Amino acid sequence: MPELPEVETVRRGLQPAMEGSKIIKAEARRADLRFPFQKDFTARLEGQTVTGLGRRAKYLMADLASGDVLLMHLGMSGSFRVLKEDDTQTPGQFHHPRSEDRAHDHVVFHMSSGAAIIFNDPRRFGYMKVIARKALEDEPLLKGLGPEPLGNAFDAAMLARSCANKKTSLKAALLDQRVVAGLGNIYVCEALFRAHLSPRRLAATLATKKNEPTDHAKRLVTAIHAVLNQAIKAGGSSLRDHRQTSGELGYFQHSFQVYDREGEKCQSGGCSGIVKRFTQNGRSTFWCPKCQK
DNA sequence: ACGCGGCCCTGCATGC
DNA sequence: TGCATGCAGGGCCGCG
Secondary structure, eight states, rough: OSSSSHHHHHHHHHHHHHTTTBBEEEOSSSSBBBBBOTTTHHHOOOOHHTEEEETTTTTTEETTTEEEEEEOOOOOTTTTEEGGGGGGTTTTTTTTTSSSSSSEEEEEETTTTTTTEEOOOOSSOEEEEEEGGGGGGGOHHTEEEEEEOSSOHHHHHHHHHHTTTTOHHHHHHHTTTTTSOOOHHHHHHHHHHHOOOOOTGGGGGGOOOSSSHHHHHHHHHHHHHHHHHHHHHHTTOOSSSSOOSSSSOOGGGGGGGTTOOOTTTTTSSOOOOOOOOEEEEEEEEEETTTTOO
């Protein structure tokens, strides 16, 4: 599911249930997700008030009164549901929308607000980890992350600099979380389409010989901003697993212009191209060969 | 040093 | 209907 807009949607959904509320009980219902849970995982959460819920790239970060931070990653299929504690007793209510049983409800936080927060993750590529806030900057999971695409540090000049010496395609560069942190396959495809840039283009062509940003770089940053902001407004994209924490679907998938639209007409004004798909670095790229150069 | 493919895991669509 | 295959929004690891 989750690229930046989906994770941000989840953050906004969890915030009212978590912020200012205490974790009365935390359940880890199996020994591991992607990694084994830390031995003291639940102990470090229980009794703690969540003072804030932030996001960095595709990570959710809950600040705890103890000085710890709970890092959460949704992997490919992770989702959160927020229920009233009473509803968890009602058959059906507790279930993930796509699950007939509770087999993949792996983590539950029981909050003093009366909310039960359930993490469901069939594929278990997601993970959670508690770390001390003062150790955040040494955290390996976060260490190499590039700038937030919607943050002030990310602009055409910075993107051009970090692509200047790359020998990869533009598609691969944008998927590289060290270059910019939070984009995934969908939004890279969509941003490249909106910027009329080919996914096969060499990343280094975003910079001039003097490492100045080209017009392509400026167009691309504008496109990235636009597509992410629109997707966040739409509650993210629901293809398979993504749900808002209320269980509602996101609806940005209806606004895709190339992703998952192989064979359809290009939606760019005046372009008569057809959306094509090919595999790049082991992942599907969707694009219009006619207007993306 | 860096880029690429393999792989982690389950569920779903497709084709025989 | 049943089984095999391939594919999926992420990202770590090892190889060349």
